[in-house]
Amino acid sequence: MQGERRGRGIRRLTVSLCLLAGPLAHAEQTPLSEAEFLGEVPMVLTVSRLAQPVQDAPSAVTVIDRETLLASGFREIADVMRLVPGFYVGYAAGNDVIVAHGLTNAYFGRLQVLVDGRSVYTPAWGQVRWSMLPVTLEEVDRIEVTRGPNAASYGANSFTGIINIITRHPAQDKGTLLSATTGDPDLRDGFLRHAGRWAGWDFRISAGHREDSGFAARNDSQHTDSLLVRGDRLLNATDSLQVQAGWRGGRLGVGWFGDPLDLARDRHAATGFAQFRWQRNTRPDDELAVQFYYSFDRNREAFVTRVSNPPTTLRLVEDAERYDLEIQRIEVPTPTLRLVWGASLRHDRVHAPAYLGTDATRLNRLQRLFGHAEWRPAASLTLNAGAMVEHNDLTGTDPAPRLAATWHVLRDHSLRLGFSQAQRTPTLLEYAADYKIVLNGLPPFQWYLSPERLPPERITSRELAYLGAVPRLGLSWDVRLYEDRIRDVILADAIGGGTWIFRSGNWFTRRGIETQLAWHLGPTRLHLAHAFVQIRDTGGPVKNAERDLYRTDPRHTFGGLVAHRFPHGIEASLGYYYYDDMTPLGNGGDYIRAYSRRDLRLAKRFRLDGGQAELALVAQNVGAPYRDFMWDAVKPEQRNEFTRRTLVTFKAEF
């Protein structure tokens, strides 16, 4: 009905005479006011909404826009990181994605991941539960990835990189979208989104369902539902308000078939958040923003093990909460100087009785002060200097400075020299682990323990980068040489009897080259990302630290995507992704051999009852199966074999 109405409303024209009949039909309307020309228009594209030109950024940045996201055919936001040089994406389980930029690790993350300025890594693990994010690819506008530490701007956990996910403004999505996907492995996704304007608010509400059965040999299915709401309101010409809330909940398959102490079972998981942001822009480059958010992460698992007599019910409860308040000011006191500064307060609370050995809730409070200056003393030179001072309950106060100088040799060719230092505070589980398994009639078995007061991990990063572009051809590229010295790395050490303890003091150095090229010309787009890394000088007090750190990252990684829009609404894309062999941390020491994978996507857009529809066919890994992250030499039930997956998506927008 709606579609039919709209179908009549739109008249395609190549400037025809029928246009001229228009004004007469609407003669009764109030005339257009002069305010249209002379009045204020609320600031829309402010500095915080504009993408910072990669040429001026103080660090290596990869921007993945919406077209590339959709053309990739990926279902998970995390998979898109395959197109970012040096980023590794692996599946520890079908419902457990690992994204890393160095120090690939199944458990503890070293990346800052933000969704609209909200930090989404869990306080307990420091890792992002990608499958549990309430946001889906449909809502993402673009992703800006900083390769390398930038704690000076993004604070805690901004250790080896920052993934900044920016969702679409509801005003961009007016109308209703329905999407359904089916395919391998037993995958059934549904998504419904509606956006519009109501009582001065631009709002969007979306609901989704995801399910699949994961890897064939594993208990790693997922069945979750999500709800996401966002409202944006202009209060006046300078002030705006944004409110968001989201939730995802359901069950995830965890554990192993045949492992009596870690039996295959369901985890009942839920995450959610509420976020408020008030922003004032008196000029396009002048901003004051206050943001508050609350988020939670709730997990429940229970299973009965028959190792003991009588059998024991093991329960794992893990609840985490985060409260965060931030105030930020952006100003341009002189045309050549831009300042960003602010402060934030955060409370992270973790209640995980099994892992922490206490029924009490552990609290970690963070206070941060940050400032950043971008100074352009001459047209050919940009200097960036920034610092953050962060205090937290676990490791005290630490400064994180960064400096960068960019010389714009020619208008589209720049050289950048950068230096940055950052810390990673141990997660609450690393800092205070006390994981005992208590079975009926048997002495308690200590699995994990943190006997030391762990200091933060430290990284010192230096880089030299060349950035070039031919804007006329839509072509841009950059090459980055870097050296990261990472100290006080926290690793788990086996001390015998099956017990592991977390220990600091390990070290390693990474040197590498990262190259990326993007070409967007008319209907064609091409993304290439390559990274080479050499790990050297590894070691530490933890047994095998030297070996484990040496082999944890793939030496070569490559991601490539070419997409083309043909006439008649046909789109085709081809992705090619390669990772060298590796033995990532936390996967039980499995050697993962090198693999490449090819993805194909073919889509056709067409008109449907006055709206737009799209039918897309995606084939992931069209070649031979590959081994993803976990591959036990002996036990076939501990093998992640990624076989070809075919997905069909139907989308209708009206």
Add this chain to the structure above:
Amino acid sequence: MTGLILWLARLCLVLAFGAGPAFAAPSSVAVLLSDEAPLYQEFAQRFQNELLSRGAMSVTVLPPAAAGEAARADLVVSVGVRATEQALRLEPAPPVLAVLLPRASFLKLRAKAGARALSAIFLDQPPGRRFALIAEAFPEVRRVGVVLGPESAAEARSLQAAARERGMILVAERIDEEEALLAALKRVLSEADVLLAVPDSLVFNRNTAQAILLTSYRAQKPVVAYSQAYVQAGALVAVYSTPAQIAQQAAEIVYGLGTPPALPAAQYPKYFSVAVNAQVARSLGIPVESERVLLERLMGAGGRP
């Protein structure tokens, strides 16, 4: 004081050379404001100063409440749509020069004004000047997108002609209801290199600015706007006229009028400014000349009405 000296000077000139155009000007001019907001005051002030500096007639500035007093003036300069509507209701019917109003609104009022003497200086820039700006700011642009609504549709033909003159192609969509805007915009943006904003109470207005700017930015296509505020909000460039610039043109027209005033045809602004949002240009990776350079080029070539 200055006024007196100028008046004396003018008197000397007139005595020496005979009656010039100054004496032909209407002797009483009422400036009728739509509102007392600063931008209307800015117009009134500048208009008065311009006429006084020419040593001309008495100018009375009237707020909306005192509109009735304008009835006896030789000429009413109505500032804004509301004031123009009021001026067209005055009896006896003095000639009206409407300023600070959109062309579309003028055409509507003109249709209702019957035999009354009515002319105007539009707020809209002539199509040729808008396309000249596109050509100067984005030399490689070939396809210019527009989304037209019920009011702006009247401009389709002149936009088309202006595009053709510059060797450009106009990619146009017409909509009749606001709900159709985003879909039409997306289709236009998929084909066009830039989006030309054409004011319309349904399409381009302050309520839709956000959706239009965000969608165009998303598509990496610059928006060519019609006001300074629109550029501040996120459009890339605009050519526009300030109230002061319109005031100068209005003063020149009024000064040249005879008695009884024979109004010239309604016209586009003669004086104009250019605005550039350097932040957006940087972010889109589109190098754009400075406001000054663009303005000079527009004044040099093709920018004249």
